[in-house]
């Protein structure tokens with residue numbers, strides 16, 4: 001009765017989550033140090049401001065007049081966001097989507113036939129496996145090298161291209177390594193993309209969570225593939241991390257590159273989006289207000305993320321004999337490399353003895369001996385939980 005895909009995605013939980021459920025059932029709650037749900041970590045878009053924006057947005061919505069690309073005002077607001085960061089992506093190159101995850105699915109369907117390949121970073125966020133499965137495309141990993149600050153192994157990436165490769169996904173800032181692709185890496189990636197006629201899917205959902213280099217006060221601006229010479233770039237982003245509004249389900253895709261490729265992509269994307277018209281009209285109508293009135297919120301959020309990292313770094317300092325890590329340049333996560341512990345056993349012990357949930361590195365296809373956690377937490381959670389990661393019983 002069921003498709004192969006349906007049987008493949010039956011959602012059986014893995015051993016760590018079964019242990020979590022068991023531990024949870026028998027006492028005080030487990031502290032989840034891996035959830036990327038920014039609201040659960042105490043970051044909330046101010047309620048009164050959101051109410052004001054939504055009430056205002058509701059005024060213009062008496063008659064439903066959908067646009068497959070998304071409401072013009074919403075697209076103009078997105079274009080303005082890029083313009084202010086020095087990147088010209090005009091409103092007619094922007095498609096509004098209900099978040100970035102579905103935008104990935106659009107990209108995969110736009111670029112690849114069943115069995116075609118998309119290059120994806122390894123390590124990587126596990127969500128892509130499911131999106132690729134649902135879209136019928138194969139993910140082929142390209143390496144990021146921990147010993148070189150998680151830089152992209154461009155030689156390995158190029159060697160992984162086959163006649164079926166259609167696109168390269170770049171995640172910058174990257175989840176979970178915190179790597180931010182440098183201007184040089186992006187130029188080299190664009191050259192590879194041009195040599196092999198590949199699109200670049202640029203996932204920038206953590207674009208506002210940039211961390212400064214050591215001894216610097218401010219982070220460097222984010223280098224973007226959209227500003228490169230790649231033949232076709234699909235830039236993905238949305239409100240979930242940028243404004244701590246994951247429930248708004250508002251994202252977008254900006255299409256740039258060679259003129260004929262951009263117009264072909266936009267023609268097809270219009271039909272893909274028109275088939276479902278999936279973005280809530282009220283979310284779209286609220287978008288200009290969120291960009292405008294939420295600017296200070298975005299700024300404050302960035303500051304809080306940077307403070308969370310500073311605190312995390314200080315709390316990890318006494319444990320340098322037990323673990324090391326590549327300092328993240330952005331994003332919400334850090335991957336600790338354990339010096340003397342088995343990652344799987346440690347994650348399980350941390351659940352049983354400390355009631356802490358962290359991920360072993362294999363969840364992200366990392367080499368063994370890593371623990372990954374989200375440092376974007378309330379200060380008291382960081383203060384209390386980071387030392388417990390190294391409690392004797394957790395060995």
Ligand SMILES: Cc1ncc(COP(=O)(O)O)c(C=O)c1O
Nearest residue numbers: 036099100101175205238240251
């Ligand atoms: C790297 C990355 N891309 C995309 C997403 C999904 O974003 P959205 O909430 O816009 O669907 C996530 C979610 O955590 C993510 O970590």
